[in-house]
Amino acid sequence: MREPIEQIMGDASPGLYRVVTHAAGPEGKLPLTDELLRYAPSGDLFGMTQNVGMGWKPSRLTGKQFLLLGTQGGIRADDGTPVALGYHTGHWEVGLLMKAAAAEIAAQGGVPFAGYVSDPCDGRSQGTAGMFDSLPYRNDAAVVLRRLIRSLPTRKGVIGVATCDKGLPAMMLALAGMRDLPGVIVPGGVTLPPTAGEDAGKIQTIGARYANGELSLDEAADLGCRACTTPGGGCQFLGTAGTSQVVAEALGLSVPHSALAPSGQPVWEELGRQSARAVMRLEAQGIRMRDVLTDAAIHNAMAVHAAFGGSTNLLLHIPAIAHAAGLAVPTVQDWIRINRDVPRLVSVLPNGPVYHPTVRVFLAGGVPEVMLHLRRLGVLDESVLTATGETLGAVLDWWESSERRRMFRKRLQEADGVDPDSVIMDPDRARQMGVTSTVTFPTGNLAPEGAVIKSTSIDPSVLDEDGVFRHKGKAKVFTTEREAIAAIKNGGIRAGDIMVLIGRGPSGTGMEETYQLTSALKHLSFGKYVSLITDARFSGVSTGACIGHVGPEALAGGPIGKLRDGDMIEIVIDRLKLEGTVNFVGEGEEALSPEEGAAVLAARPFHPGLAPDPDLPDDTRLWAALQAVSGGTWKGNVYDVERIVTVLEAGKKALGLT
Numbered sequence: 001m002r003e004p005i006e007q008i009m010g011d012a013s014p015g016l017y018r019v020v021t022h023a024a025g026p027e028g029k030l031p032l033t034d035e036l037l038r039y040a041p042s043g044d045l046f047g048m049t050q051n052v053g054m055g056w057k058p059s060r061l062t063g064k065q066f067l068l069l070g071t072q073g074g075i076r077a078d079d080g081t082p083v084a085l086g087y088h089t090g091h092w093e094v095g096l097l098m099k100a101a102a103a104e105i106a107a108q109g110g111v112p113f114a115g116y117v118s119d120p121c122d123g124r125s126q127g128t129a130g131m132f133d134s135l136p137y138r139n140d141a142a143v144v145l146r147r148l149i150r151s152l153p154t155r156k157g158v159i160g161v162a163t164c165d166k167g168l169p170a171m172m173l174a175l176a177g178m179r180d181l182p183g184v185i186v187p188g189g190v191t192l193p194p195t196a197g198e199d200a201g202k203i204q205t206i207g208a209r210y211a212n213g214e215l216s217l218d219e220a221a222d223l224g225c226r227a228c229t230t231p232g233g234g235c236q237f238l239g240t241a242g243t244s245q246v247v248a249e250a251l252g253l254s255v256p257h258s259a260l261a262p263s264g265q266p267v268w269e270e271l272g273r274q275s276a277r278a279v280m281r282l283e284a285q286g287i288r289m290r291d292v293l294t295d296a297a298i299h300n301a302m303a304v305h306a307a308f309g310g311s312t313n314l315l316l317h318i319p320a321i322a323h324a325a326g327l328a329v330p331t332v333q334d335w336i337r338i339n340r341d342v343p344r345l346v347s348v349l350p351n352g353p354v355y356h357p358t359v360r361v362f363l364a365g366g367v368p369e370v371m372l373h374l375r376r377l378g379v380l381d382e383s384v385l386t387a388t389g390e391t392l393g394a395v396l397d398w399w400e401s402s403e404r405r406r407m408f409r410k411r412l413q414e415a416d417g418v419d420p421d422s423v424i425m426d427p428d429r430a431r432q433m434g435v436t437s438t439v440t441f442p443t444g445n446l447a448p449e450g451a452v453i454k455s456t457s458i459d460p461s462v463l464d465e466d467g468v469f470r471h472k473g474k475a476k477v478f479t480t481e482r483e484a485i486a487a488i489k490n491g492g493i494r495a496g497d498i499m500v501l502i503g504r505g506p507s508g509t510g511m512e513e514t515y516q517l518t519s520a521l522k523h524l525s526f527g528k529y530v531s532l533i534t535d536a537r538f539s540g541v542s543t544g545a546c547i548g549h550v551g552p553e554a555l556a557g558g559p560i561g562k563l564r565d566g567d568m569i570e571i572v573i574d575r576l577k578l579e580g581t582v583n584f585v586g587e588g589e590e591a592l593s594p595e596e597g598a599a600v601l602a603a604r605p606f607h608p609g610l611a612p613d614p615d616l617p618d619d620t621r622l623w624a625a626l627q628a629v630s631g632g633t634w635k636g637n638v639y640d641v642e643r644i645v646t647v648l649e650a651g652k653k654a655l656g657l658t
Contacts, residue, residue, distance in 0.1 A: 028058035044154060056111070065111045066279060067155040069145055069174070070098045071167035071188075073118040080231065088121035090164035090241060093232025093263050094188045097161050100272030101186065108280060113155065115148045117141050119167030122240070122513055122539065123204060127481060129615045131512040135316070135537070136623035138166045138173070139639060142324070145174035149181070157181055157279040161272075163188030163234045163263075168244040169317040172253065176324040179290040182282035184387045185253040186275045187245035189263035191233035193357040194226045200235040201350055201519065201541035203227035208520035211489035233263030236357040237349035239541040243310035247318065249367040250304035252292045252386035256395050257404065260362040278387045285389050293325045296381035299338070300371075300392070302330060303379050306342035307370050309351045309438045312452050312538060312548065313513075319636030329635060332441050332450055339437045340578055342379055343427050344456055345370055350522075350541045351457045353433050356423050363412035364420035368399040373426055434460065436467075440573055442547060442580030445598035446533065446560050449551030450634065451582060455575045457543035459528040469545060469573040471531045472585070473498045477563050479609035480504075481514055481536075488520050495529035498569045502561050503610045504536035505553025506627060506637065510620040515539030518546045531571055533582060535560055545571065547582055549633055554610055556628070559584070562604040568592075 030048045037045070052058050072095040074086025086092045102112035119141065125131045149158055158181055160171035168187065175183040193199055206224055209215040215223075234241030245259035255278050261268040282288075298318065305314055319329045347354045348361050365372075374380045375396055382393030399405055409420040425433065440455040458469050476493065477500045478484040484501050487493050505511050514536045521527030522543050531545040535553035538546055554561025563569075568586025573579075584597040592600060612621075629647050630640035652658045 026052040063110045064156045065154045066105050067158045068098045068114040070094050070161040071119045072116050090234045094161045097272040100269050101276040104273040104276035117144050122165045127516040132510045132620050136510050136620050138170045141170035142173035157283045158183045161186040165240040172321050173324045176321050183289050184275045184279045185248040187259045189233040189261045189268045190358045192230045193236045194229045197226040198223050200227050201237045205519045205523040237541045240311040240313040242358050247301045250301040251297050257366050259367050260358045262359050281389050292385045295327050297384045298322050302338045303342045306339045306438045308346045309344045320638045323638045344435050345425050345430050350543050363408045364423035369424045436575045440578045440580045442582045444581040444583040445594050446582045447550045451547045451550045453547045467576045471571045475500045475567040495526040499532045501534040502554040506624040507555040508612050512536050518542035559601040561606045561610050562601045
């Protein structure tokens with residue numbers, strides 16, 4: 001039997017030992033000048049040497065340099081088969097977009113560069129300790145991406161190619177922070193739904209449905225195999241990935257009609273070439289990120305978010321983008337105002353009322369089609385510049401009469417027999433369908449700083465006749481998601497219960513995403529009669545009576561951390577007025593007013609099980625501390641450097657370290 005070291009090293013072929021010790025090097029000469037040699041930094045000169053060393057022709061070195069940054073993951077063979085898997089389909093094919101953009105830049109005489117910062121999959125890490133790194137990763141990736149941009153000082157512009165929950169928000173943060181460079185975002189597209197089967201959101205509930213006897217083992221195995229039908233693109237629903245694509249385009253950072261394109265198809269690959277032409281035009285016109293990303297652009301993105309019924313995670317990401325760009329950070333009051341002014345117009349997974357996949361939203365006209373309706377309502381600023389170098393008004397004028405619009409809307413009718421105006425509706429039709437505005441921000445003695453619920457997606461059958469959701473019930477309190485999902489699977493949760501998950505905010509878990517719970521409640525027969533309250537956050541595909549982002553979080557002294565099993569809680573959510581409350585109103589058999597409940601909670605100790613998760617990484621603990629100093633969840637979980645430095649200096653003085 002061979003020794004372990006021999007098994008590892010293997011048998012060497014004779015050619016293995018024929019090591020070459022020198023080479024002639026590339027042919028030609030660098031296009032150097034007297035001025036370059038006298039005044040250019042040595043790095044610029046050595047960069048030319050590196051460029052030809054990688055195979056670029058010396059005669060083509062003088063073109064303008066553009067940097068492509070992507071979230072590509074995995075290793076694909078030339079035929080597309082996997083050599084090594086990526087974390088998710090969303091980043092599996094984005095290298096093809098980068099390749100198309102690079103070829104276009106080169107064809108125009110430019111010099112393309114490429115760098116990569118891959119991203120995790122929130123679906124893969126649901127219910128695991130991997131979720132503790134999810135939201136913090138966004139900040140880390142944005143820092144690395146900005147460092148990569150600055151590390152190529154000769155670049156004239158940047159193209160960011162990304163798709164999913166953390167990679168795309170990180171890419172937007174990175175480009176937003178590079179205010180004096182032209183930049184374009186390329187949304188990486190979506191995967192297709194199965195011809196017969198379940199979408200990637202519902203499929204994540206096969207464990208809970210099987211445990212409750214609502215799915216057989218064979219059904220679970222069959223459905224799970226077919227949910228991701230094409231190898232690239234984000235999920236088929238308007239979750240955080242899809243919403244981030246929509247927001248990138250709504251901000252003006254992407255070329256028109258680019259969000260939610262079907263990955264791998266010709267219309268998707270063309271986005272790379274279009275974006276390359278766009279960034280080169282921006283550079284030629286002298287249009288920089290600060291010219292495109294303005295306070296008005298942030299407002300437009302919030303309006304489009306409301307019209308689409310987008311993921312509540314963008315309430316974390318849009319403020320962070322504004323902060324990175326040096327703009328006014330939207331407040332809760334801004335979100336409330338916009339959601340009252342802007343009706344939801346898009347019928348799509350997971351909100352409905354008809355559960356169209358995202359590819360149908362693309363074919364129905366996507367972001368520009370929605371913006372046409374919003375323009376008629378007068379809620380957009382059409383003077384903002386876009387990635388085309390033209391104003392939003394000019395882009396919408398083009399779209400309204402374009403062949404592209406006509407042909408794609410026609411294709412939706414032909415391929416799926418779907419009227420595009422039933423996917424992207426006008427306000428009157430949306431109102432007739434019972435569609436309500438997107439989010440509500442309830443407050444109360446359990447959420448004195450506020451909370452958030454995607455109120456538009458509460459099941460209509462559990463609303464009162466006046467369109468208000470009312471639920472008064474006893475709390476079942478959990479301090480870990482593992483305990484909570486076990487209760488759902490094992491019969492510990494029944495219709496009428498109010499689940500409370502505490503200590504899962506930034507300080508406890510890095511503000512984990514609890515889709516494992518919300519998806520189970522959505523797809524179990526009794527789930528619509530259960531409410532959930534937590535200081536964690538939800539996946540963008542979550543629906544139902546789920547209240548998250550509760551502030552202050554339990555570990556920061558929030559009263560939610562003082563609840564006990566059996567406490568009476570009252571939830572009231574008005575989907576029409578976008579108002580709501582979440583209050584502790586009873587202890588044992590004693591009924592309390594919200595004010596009396598607040599007094600009882602103030603006198604109580606915290607739940608005995610409340611503590612940061614023992615597996616919380618030091619990296620996430622550091623992120624939690626930095627973002628808390630910077631304003632926390634309602635400021636977008638950002639790093640406010642000035643505030644952090646101020647606090648550190650004050651701490652040093654208080655500890656006598658100066």
